[in-house]
Amino acid sequence: MNIETIALDADDTLWVNEPYFQATEKEFCALLKDIMPEDKISAELLKTEMKNLELYGYGIKGFMLSMIETLYKITDAKADIKLVRKVIDLGHDLIQQPVELIEGVEDTLEKLSKKYKLVLATKGDLLDQERKLKASKLGKWFVHIEVMSHKTPDNFRKLIRHLEILPKNFLMVGNSIQSDIIPVLEINSYAAHIPYSITWNHEKHEKELEHPNLFKLEKIEDLLNHLI
Amino acid sequence: MNIETIALDADDTLWVNEPYFQATEKEFCALLKDIMPEDKISAELLKTEMKNLELYGYGIKGFMLSMIETLYKITDAKADIKLVRKVIDLGHDLIQQPVELIEGVEDTLEKLSKKYKLVLATKGDLLDQERKLKASKLGKWFVHIEVMSHKTPDNFRKLIRHLEILPKNFLMVGNSIQSDIIPVLEINSYAAHIPYSITWNHEKHEKELEHPNLFKLEKIEDLLNHLI
Numbered sequence: 001m002n003i004e005t006i007a008l009d010a011d012d013t014l015w016v017n018e019p020y021f022q023a024t025e026k027e028f029c030a031l032l033k034d035i036m037p038e039d040k041i042s043a044e045l046l047k048t049e050m051k052n053l054e055l056y057g058y059g060i061k062g063f064m065l066s067m068i069e070t071l072y073k074i075t076d077a078k079a080d081i082k083l084v085r086k087v088i089d090l091g092h093d094l095i096q097q098p099v100e101l102i103e104g105v106e107d108t109l110e111k112l113s114k115k116y117k118l119v120l121a122t123k124g125d126l127l128d129q130e131r132k133l134k135a136s137k138l139g140k141w142f143v144h145i146e147v148m149s150h151k152t153p154d155n156f157r158k159l160i161r162h163l164e165i166l167p168k169n170f171l172m173v174g175n176s177i178q179s180d181i182i183p184v185l186e187i188n189s190y191a192a193h194i195p196y197s198i199t200w201n202h203e204k205h206e207k208e209l210e211h212p213n214l215f216k217l218e219k220i221e222d223l224l225n226h227l228i
Numbered sequence: 229m230n231i232e233t234i235a236l237d238a239d240d241t242l243w244v245n246e247p248y249f250q251a252t253e254k255e256f257c258a259l260l261k262d263i264m265p266e267d268k269i270s271a272e273l274l275k276t277e278m279k280n281l282e283l284y285g286y287g288i289k290g291f292m293l294s295m296i297e298t299l300y301k302i303t304d305a306k307a308d309i310k311l312v313r314k315v316i317d318l319g320h321d322l323i324q325q326p327v328e329l330i331e332g333v334e335d336t337l338e339k340l341s342k343k344y345k346l347v348l349a350t351k352g353d354l355l356d357q358e359r360k361l362k363a364s365k366l367g368k369w370f371v372h373i374e375v376m377s378h379k380t381p382d383n384f385r386k387l388i389r390h391l392e393i394l395p396k397n398f399l400m401v402g403n404s405i406q407s408d409i410i411p412v413l414e415i416n417s418y419a420a421h422i423p424y425s426i427t428w429n430h431e432k433h434e435k436e437l438e439h440p441n442l443f444k445l446e447k448i449e450d451l452l453n454h455l456i
Contacts (some may be wrong), residue, residue, distance in 0.1 A: 055323050057355035063291035068296065081307045085300050088293065095283050123343050126354045127285035127377045144390075150354045155288065 003190060003227065006164055007121035007146070008113060009174030010129060012114075012196040013220070014120075016100040017135055019198055024094045028067050031083055045070045045202065050202065057149050059125025064091035084162075095128065099135040104221040109141040111224055119144045121159060121172065123151050123179060151179040159221065160189070175199070177209060185211050185224045192217055206216055231418060231455065232393055234340060235349035235374070237357070238357060240424040243364055244328040247426055249291065259311055264302055273298045278430065284379050287326045287353025292319035301337075323356065327363040330424075332449040335344030335370040339401050339452055349371045349387060349400065351379050351407060379407040381414045388417070401451065403427070405437060413439050420445055420454075 005079025013162065026046065029038040036044075048066045056062030056133035067087045071079050112118060120142045120180045122129050129147050133139055162169050171190040176199070184191040192215040215226055239245035253273065257266040266274075267419050276294045284290030295315045299307050340346060348370045350357050361367050372391065376383045388398050399418040402408025404427070410420040420443040443454055 055320060056289060058291075058351075061284060061287075061293060065289060065291060065319075068312060069316055072309055072316075077310055077313065079309045081300055081303070081304055081309050081312065084296060084309065084312055085305065088297055088300075091293075092283060125285075126375060130377050147354060149358050156350075 001062065001190070002062050002169055003116065003171045005117040005119055005163055006167040006171045006173060006223075006227070007119040009172070009176065009180045010120055010122035010177060012175045012198075013102070013173060013180075013194060014138060015102060015106050018196065018200055020094060020097050021200070022198060022223070024063075024090050027090055028087060031086055032071065032074065036159070041070070041074060044074055046202065048072070048073070059128050060091055060095050061125060063094075064088065067091070095131075099132050101136060102220065103136075104219055108220045108223055109138060111228055113141050115228060117143045117163075119146060119159070119163065121146045121148070121151075121156075123148045123176065151176075151183055153183040156183055156187055156189070160187070171222075171227075181209065181214065184222075185213055189213065191215070192223060194218070194220055194222070229418070230397055231344065231399045232397040233345040233347055233391055234399045234401060234451075234455070235347040235387070236337075236348035237400070237404065237408045238348055238360065239352065240403045240409075240426075241330070241401060241422060242333050242362060242366060243330060246424065248322060248325050249427060249428070252291075252318050255318055256315060258301065260299065262337070269298070272302055274430065276301070285353070286318055286351050287356050288323050289353060291322075292316065295319070322380060322435055323359075325353055327360050329364060329366075330448065331448055333366070336448045336451055337366060339456055341369045343456060345371045345391075347374060347387070348392065349374045349384075349402075350378075351376045379404075379411055381411040384411055384415055384417070388415070399455075401448075409437065409442065413441055417441065419443070420451060422446070422448055422450070 001104050008014060025042060029041045032041055045066060048070045052062060052066050056065060064087060068084055071083055071087060109118060118141050119135065124147065126147050133145065160167055164178055167187050167189040171192060172180055172184040173192045173194065177193060177195040181191040181193050190213045194217045217223065231408065236242060253270060257269045260269055273294060276298045280290060280294050284293060292315060296312055299311055299315060328443045338344060346369050352375065354375050361373065374387050388395055395415050395417040399420060400408055400412040401420040401422065403422055403424040405421060409419040409421050418441045445451065
């Protein structure tokens with residue numbers, strides 16, 4: 001193993017993200033609780049999000065628009081527009097959530113940065129991610145920030161070319177099997193999976209994955225046992 | 229002058245953008261013409277967009293959300309939610325607009341690329357810009373694509389560092405004095421301004437600018453007279 005550069009996912013790897021989205025979704029469902037049970041609203045919202053994913057990509061603005069569209073749909077075009085205003089307010093709150101680091105992140109980055117080049121590799125909305133990075137005060141540990149629209153093998157190939165290393169010199173760390181692990185193993189790099197307690201339904205991956213280039217870890221400090 | 233790398237803005241420099249936004253805005257105003265004259269609705273919308281700029285950044289999703297918020301506001305929270313649905317449809321159409329290249333772009337890029345490294349430097353929504361770049365088929369001319377949340381002097385400095393050149397080796401080409409010219413002159417690089425017939429109100433810059441590092445051009449082919 002000759003890893004030179006470690007890329008880390010951000011949302012739910014370095015800082016808390018999905019619980020904030022789920023809390024917002026819960027408040028959204030509560031707005032409509034007289035019309036439909038919460039789990040059905042959630043299922044409709046996920047359907048709308050998936051339909052819009054190609055148009056909107058990942059991020060809070062797309063989530064807001066999908067909530068508004070779901071509101072329209074499940075009320076049969078009869079919702080009071082005041083509910084739309086409430087959804088916009090929920091979105092604004094979500095955008096302005098404080099950034100809460102996951103335990104062990106700062107210490108781990110500091111130690112890893114002494115031996116490796118660290119890169120932040122995240123998908124989603126550029127402005128959201130820049131805002132969170134700034135609030136996290138973690139920027140100083142990274143030699144490069146890559147915000148991708150999608151975590152595809154091709155986008156990881158481009159990142160590795162850009163870093164002027166080979167796939168075998170690259171390790172990706174993240175919580176999503178779908179986004180952080182599978183595309184990286186596909187290009188013959190290394191991947192470390194650190195599950196987060198809460199995963200977005202769309203990103204859930206049921207099958208247990210086995211691969212010689214895959215580390216399965218429990219928490220971010222476990223990286224140190226393997227790499228330092 | 230020792231320019232090595234030329235960065236080009238995308239929207240309204242390489243392809244048509246603002247006219248599509250303005251056509252959408254016109255349709256939005258038409259939805260509400262019984263409530264308020266068109267120019268007043270436009271003024272309200274711009275106010276909402278400016279208020280939300282820090283939260284949303286640039287791009288179509290933010291524009292959609294600002295239209296919805298304006299709809300709510302100018303109808304005094306009384307709009308039929310069917311109008312919200314219409315705004316969402318307008319936004320989806322805008323996202324899926326075909327990409328129309330500005331005259332002379334392909335030929336100019338081909339000729340410049342023989343002597344210079346070309347970079348695409350655009351602000352806005354990552355996914356929107358990737359989609360347009362793909363549809364434009366211009367990707368092959370660029371050694372690097374930079375989508376910035378904001379075109380600040382600091383973000384241009386980062387880009388130049390990343391390209392491993394000096395400010396004096398860098399020329400930025402674009403239609404917006406505010407975004408493409410002023411921050412670039414500030415860091416002692418070169419800038420070429422090619423005005424576009426239609427400019428977003430927010431980006432209008434009334435004062436005539438004079439600077440030894442500034443080229444004032446009429447069309448993109450004029451770059452060839454100065455640089456080839």
